[in-house]
Amino acid sequence: MSAPKNKTGRKAFGRLSLPERTFVADALRTETVGGVLLLVAAVAALVWSNIPALHSSYEAVSDFHMxxxxxxxxxxxxxxxxxxLLAIFFFVAGxxxxxxxxAGDLRDPKAAALPVVAALCGMAMPAIVDVxxxxAGGGSTAGWAVPTATDIAFALAVLAVIGTSLPSALRAFLLTLAVVDDLFAILIIAIFFTDQLNFAALGGAFVGLVVFWLLIRKGVRGWYIYVPLAVVIWGLMYNSGVHATIAGVAMGLMLRCHREDGEETSPGEHIEHLVRPLSAGLAVPLFALFSAGVAVSGGALGDVFTTPExxxxVLGLVVGKTLGIFGGTWLTARFTKASLSDELAWPDVFAVASLAGIGFTVSLLIGELSFTDDPVLTDEIKASVLMGSLIAAVISTVLLKVRNAKYRALWEAENRDDDLSGVPDIYEEDNPEYHLRMAEIYEKKAAEHRRRAQVAAGAGGQDDRPA
Structure with missing residues (x-):
C-alpha cells in the first residue's frame, strides 16, 4: 500500500501549535501517572481474586452494600x-x-476529519470482527460493543513503561482519538444499554441539568453549590434507567472551555485541571480494582480462545482496532489529499493504531452491561478484555521499539532550547529575536573557544622552552 502523496496539501500529524502542545503535554502527563496506577490496581485485583486464601474477602468487599x-x-x-466513580471519569471526558x-483539533472540520474517521472506523471494525x-462460533453477539473502546490511560502507561519518546503529534492524535472514542462509547451506553425508563427521575435529572447550566451561565462560583447539585443529578439519572455516567458527560459538556479577555484559563480547563487527578488517580484505579478481579487459571485462559464470545x-481489540484505525487514517489522508509529516512513516501510524487496541475501563464497563444475566460469561468477557489488551500492548511495544531511536531524535528536536528562553527552538525559528539570541550565544562560544586555544598555545610555548 503506497502512502498518499501530496506536496502542497496539509500535513497529517504535523507540528502542533505551542499552546496545544503545552495542553497535550500536561494532559498526557496526568493520564500517564493515572495509567500506571490503573496497571497497579488491575494487577492487585488479579492477585487478590486469584489467591485462594484471599478470594472470599475480595468477593465480600465487592458485594458489600451501602x-x-x-x-x-x-x-x-x-x-x-x-x-x-466512573461518572467522574466521564465528567472529565465531557x-x-x-x-x-x-479550542482543539475538532473545531476545524478539516483537522477533525482524521481523528473522527479513524475513531469511527476503529469502533466499527472491532464490532464487525466480534459479531x-x-x-461463526454459534455464540451470542450481545458483546459486540465490548472491543470498541480505547483506554487512553492504559495506553499511555504502556508508553511510560517502555520509555518510547513518541512525537507530540502522534500523542495528540492518540488523545483526540480517545476523546472521540469516549463520545461514541457514551452514545452506545445511552442508546443500547437503557432498558426501562423512569420518566419522573429522568425529568428531575433534566431539571437539575438545566439549573446546572443556568448557574454556569450566570457565572455563579463555589464547589459547595455544584458538588451537591451534581450528586443529586447523578442520583436521579441513576434511578431513571439511563446509565448514571451520562450525567457526568452532560455536566462536562456544559462547562465553558473557551477563554475570554483577561483569562489565562477557561472555567472548563480550570475544573478539568482540578478533577483530572481525582479521575485518573482514584476513580479509574478503584473501578479497575473491583472490576478486573477475574479467574485467570489455565483453563479460564484457554476458554478465552475457544469460546466464541x-x-x-480478543480479535476485535487486537485485529479490529488496529485495522480500523489504520485503514480509516489512510483513507482519510488519501481522500483529503493530506500527506504524512516528513518525519513520520505509515508504520508509525500502524504502531499507534495497535496501541489503541488496549481497551480496559470502558470495555470492562460495557462487558458488565452486556451480559448482566450470565455472571460466568461476564467474568469470561472481562478475562478476554484483559487478554486482548495485553496482546495489543505487547504488539505495540515491539512495533514502537523498532522506531524508538527515530522517535527519540524527533523528541529531542522538539524540546531543544539552546537559547534557554523556555520555548523550544523549533517554535522560534521564524522569530528574528531568536536568531539574534542564537548569534550572541554562538559568538560567546566562539570567544570561549578562542580563549582556550590561546591558553593552550601559551602553555605549549612554555613547555617547549629549554630547562
Whole structure:
C-alpha cells in the first residue's frame, strides 16, 4: 500500500501549535501517572481474586452494600465504582470533548476529519470482527460493543513503561482519538444499554441539568453549590434507567472551555485541571480494582480462545482496532489529499493504531452491561478484555521499539532550547529575536573557544622552552 502523496496539501500529524502542545503535554502527563496506577490496581485485583486464601474477602468487599435504600442507592462497592466513580471519569471526558470542539483539533472540520474517521472506523471494525467471530462460533453477539473502546490511560502507561519518546503529534492524535472514542462509547451506553425508563427521575435529572447550566451561565462560583447539585443529578439519572455516567458527560459538556479577555484559563480547563487527578488517580484505579478481579487459571485462559464470545472480543481489540484505525487514517489522508509529516512513516501510524487496541475501563464497563444475566460469561468477557489488551500492548511495544531511536531524535528536536528562553527552538525559528539570541550565544562560544586555544598555545610555548 503506497502512502498518499501530496506536496502542497496539509500535513497529517504535523507540528502542533505551542499552546496545544503545552495542553497535550500536561494532559498526557496526568493520564500517564493515572495509567500506571490503573496497571497497579488491575494487577492487585488479579492477585487478590486469584489467591485462594484471599478470594472470599475480595468477593465480600465487592458485594458489600451501602447507601440509602429509600433513594434506590443501596449499591454494592463494585456497583458504586462502576456507576459512581466512573461518572467522574466521564465528567472529565465531557470537558475534554467540549474543549476539543471549541479550542482543539475538532473545531476545524478539516483537522477533525482524521481523528473522527479513524475513531469511527476503529469502533466499527472491532464490532464487525466480534459479531462475525461470535456468529461463526454459534455464540451470542450481545458483546459486540465490548472491543470498541480505547483506554487512553492504559495506553499511555504502556508508553511510560517502555520509555518510547513518541512525537507530540502522534500523542495528540492518540488523545483526540480517545476523546472521540469516549463520545461514541457514551452514545452506545445511552442508546443500547437503557432498558426501562423512569420518566419522573429522568425529568428531575433534566431539571437539575438545566439549573446546572443556568448557574454556569450566570457565572455563579463555589464547589459547595455544584458538588451537591451534581450528586443529586447523578442520583436521579441513576434511578431513571439511563446509565448514571451520562450525567457526568452532560455536566462536562456544559462547562465553558473557551477563554475570554483577561483569562489565562477557561472555567472548563480550570475544573478539568482540578478533577483530572481525582479521575485518573482514584476513580479509574478503584473501578479497575473491583472490576478486573477475574479467574485467570489455565483453563479460564484457554476458554478465552475457544469460546466464541470471548474470542470475538480478543480479535476485535487486537485485529479490529488496529485495522480500523489504520485503514480509516489512510483513507482519510488519501481522500483529503493530506500527506504524512516528513518525519513520520505509515508504520508509525500502524504502531499507534495497535496501541489503541488496549481497551480496559470502558470495555470492562460495557462487558458488565452486556451480559448482566450470565455472571460466568461476564467474568469470561472481562478475562478476554484483559487478554486482548495485553496482546495489543505487547504488539505495540515491539512495533514502537523498532522506531524508538527515530522517535527519540524527533523528541529531542522538539524540546531543544539552546537559547534557554523556555520555548523550544523549533517554535522560534521564524522569530528574528531568536536568531539574534542564537548569534550572541554562538559568538560567546566562539570567544570561549578562542580563549582556550590561546591558553593552550601559551602553555605549549612554555613547555617547549629549554630547562
Amino acid at each position: 447507601g440509602p435504600d429509600a433513594l434506590g442507592l443501596n449499591l454494592s462497592i463494585e456497583h458504586w465504582a462502576a456507576d459512581g 470537558i475534554e470533548l467540549k474543549r476539543e470542539l471549541v 462475525v467471530v461470535s456468529s 470471548t474470542l470475538g472480543v
